[in-house]
Amino acid sequence: MKKRIAALVMISAMAGSLFAGCGSSAGGETETVDTGESSIIEEAQVGAADNILNFQIGVAIDTMDPQLANDGTSFSLLSQCMEGLLTKDADGNAIMAMASSEEVSEDGLTITFTLRDDVYWTNGDPVTADDFVFGWQRLASGDLASDYQFFVETACLENATEIMAGEKDITELGVEAIDDKTLVCHLTSPCAIFDNLMTFPSFFPVDRSFYEDCGGNFATSPETINCNGPFVITSYEPAAVTIKAEKNDSYYDVDKVSLDGVEWQLMLDNQTAAMSYASGDLDVVTLTGDLIEQYQDDPAFTTVADSYLWYLSANMDKKGLDNLHVRTAIAKAINKEAIVSSILKDGSTVADFVIPNGLAVDADGKDYRESAGISYPNFTYDVDSAKAEWAEGLKELGVSELEYDFVCEDSETAQQVAQFIQNELQTNLEGLKINLTVEPKKARLEDMREGNYDIGLTRWGADYADPMTYLDMFITDSATNYMNWSNSEYDDVILSAKYGELAIDTAARWDALVNLEGELAEDTVLMPMYHVSVAYMINPSVKGINFYNTGANYSFKYVTIQ
C-alpha cells in the first residue's frame, strides 16, 4: 500500500511538471523570464547581502597562468588576484601598483622601477624584482609558446625579436633585477605604450620558487595560484564552472577593498542567468538577443563599450576583389545602423572607422577619434554611391556579374549579421551573388589565414590602448592580414612608429598613426561593420565596478555593496 501511495505521489508530481512544461513552451521560450508589469529591480531580492559579488561569466576560464592567458575572461580574473608593476585607475590610466616609482632615462631606452617594500605573495614571499624577470622570461619563452609572446617585442625589450626567433636564450631578454626591489628594463627604442603594457596580465610577476615547487601544476588549483592582488583565489580547477575568491589581507592596498569576496559563475544560458539575476543569486549578468529587448528599459541595464571591431575582409588575391571600386561598393552598400539597432541591440555602434572610440588618447589626453574624425567616405553607408562604385568597378573589370563565397563563424549573432550582409549586398549591388558558408570559428580562421576564402566576417580586439594594436595588423606578411594587402610605405611607417624615428617623437607618431587609418580607408583595405558593446544587468546596490576595453575587462577593487 505504501508503495502505491508513493507511486501516486510521484505520478502526480510528474504530471504537474509536465503541464508546467506545456504552459511554458506554449508561451514562447523568452517568456520564461517575463516578470510581468513590475520591474525586475523591484523583484530582485537584494543579493550580495553577504558582501560578496556574484558575477556571471559566459566563457570558461582558459587558464590562471598570467603568461599563458589569452582571452578577456582569463585576463579579468587574473587582474583581480594579481598585479603587475602598474595597474589602471578608474579612467584606465596606468598608475603605480607593485612599483612605487618609475624612472625613464633621457633617451627613453632604460626604465627603472623601484618596487614597494610592503608587497607580498599570499604564501608570504615578498614580491621581488626577480619575480618580474622570471615572469617576463616565461612570456618570451618558445617552450611556453604563449599567444602573447609578441608582447615582449611590442614592449621593445632588448633581444625580444632574437629570442622569439630562437636565436637567443630567454635569459638575454632586456630585463634585469639589480636587487630585490630594483627592476631595470632595457629597450631597443622608446616605447610609447610601455606603461599601458605593464598593466597587462602577461607582464605580471611569477614567484620563481613557488612556481618550481608546483612541479608542473602551476596555476591549476587554489594551492598552486599565488596571488599579490586585491583578492585571493579560494576555489578553482581547470575549466571550472564556479570560481571563488576572497579579500587578500596581505594586499598592500587592502584598506581600499570593501568586498569580502567575489564569485564567478560560468553560465552559458542567458535565460537562466537573467532568472538568477532576478532572484538575487547573481549581481551582474550579461544579456544577449531577445533578453536585451526585454530589459533595456530597466534602470539596471547598462551597456559598456568593448574594443572589438567586426569587419569584412576581402581576399585581394581573388578576381574583382583586387579592384578598389568593387571593395568600396561592398563597404558602402551595407546598412550598418540596421545591424546594430535590429540585430545586436546591445549598444554596439556603427563602425565608419577602424580604431574604436575611447581606446587611446594622445599626450594631451585627446581621444584618437577626435584627432582622426569619425567617418571616412569609403566606410560610410550610402547606397547610391555604392551603386556608382559598383558600376565603375564592373566596367573596369569588363564583367557584368561577380560571385563570391562569404564565410562566417557558427555563432548565432555572426550568422544573423552575415545573412543580413548577404542580403544587403545582393539587393544593392546588381549582379553580385554571395554564397554564405558557415564554419566553426577555428576552421574559418584557418581558411582565412591560408587565403582559402573570398570574403569573410571576422573581428579583432585591442590588446593595448594604442591605435597600433589595430594598425599593425595590415602590414605585409602579418598573420592577420587576411586580405593580402601590401603597401610598403604603410609598412615603413608602422616600423618607424614602433622602433624607429617616430617612436621617439610622440606627436609626430600620433599624426602618422592618424594618417595610416586614413590610408586604410582610402584603399578600402577592410570594411568595418560595428564596434562591440556588452549589455549588462548590474544590481543597483553594487557600485564602483570599473570597466576597461583592453586587457582585463573590469576591476572589482573599489566595488562596494550597499
Next chain:
Amino acid sequence: MAQYITKRVVMAIVTIFIILLMLFIMLRFMPGSPFNDEKLNDTQIEQLNEKYGLNKPIQVQFFNYVINVMKGDFGVSYSISKDSDISVMLNTRVKVSFRIGGQAVLLGAIIGLLLGIAAALNHNTFADTLCTVISVLGVSLPSYVFGLALAYFVGFKAGWLPLLYDEKQTFLSSVMPTIALCMFTVATVARFTRSEMLEVLGSEYMLLAESKGIYGPKLIYRHALRNALIPILTVLAPLVVDLMIGSLVIEKIFAIPGIGSLMVTAIQSNDYNVTIAIAFIYSAMYIFLMLIVDILYGIIDPRIRLSNKE
C-alpha cells in the same frame, strides 16, 4: 559461463581499441587546428605543434597516445584549459555528471516501471490513458523544456530549490536537473514495460501460474516482470550512458559543472585530447554496460547462455 564472459570481455577491449583509433584519425581530419587563433602567428603555431608533438607522423602520435592512455594519462588540454591535465579536468566533472545521471536513471527507471506496470494492470482504463499521455509527452518534449519550466516555476517563482548548481548543497541543487533528465527515461521505460507486461500477462504460463494459486504482487514480480525485463534492460542500457555522460542543455540551464558542456566546447575548439578523452569514456562506458547487459541476459535467461555455447 566463464567462457562466455571471457569472449565478451575480449571483444569489448578490441572494440575500444578500434574506437580509439577511429576517433584519433577522424579528429585529425577535422577542419582547423586547436591553434587557429587571431593572435597567433605562423611561428607560434609551429612552436605549439612542436610543444605538443602534433608535428610528428600520425602513427607515431597514435602509438604514443595509446601507450599514455594505458598508463591512465589522457594528456593535457591544448586550448580549453591550457596545459591542464585532462584527468584533473575530468575528475570532478565526471563525478557530478555520473551522480546526476545516475539519479536520473534510477528515478526514471523506477517511475517508468511503476507507471508501465500500473498501466498494464489497468489496461484500457483512465490510468492506462494517463500513462500513455505521459509517455508520449516525455518522449516528444525535449528535456530543456522541462528544465526551463522547473527552473522558472520551482527555482525562480517558488524559490523551493536552488536555481543554479551549488556544490554546497549538491543534493538539493541536483533535484531539478535529475527530474528534467529522467523524463525521457520515464516515458521510454513506461512504454516498454506496458507493452511487454501486456504481452506476458496474456501468455499461457501466467494462466498456469494463476491456476497454481499464485496471485498478487508475487505473481507480478516473479512471473510477469522477470520475463518482461529483458527488452527493458536493452533499452535502458544506452539511456544509462546518455544520462551519465551529462546533458549539454541541462548543464547549461542549471550551470552544472558536468562533462556534457565540456565535450561540446572541446569539439568546437578542436581540443583533440579533451575530445578523445570524453569520447573514450563514453564508448568505454557504453561497451562496459553492454557487457553487463550481455552477462545479465545470460543470468536472467539461461537460453541465451546455452545457445551461445553451441
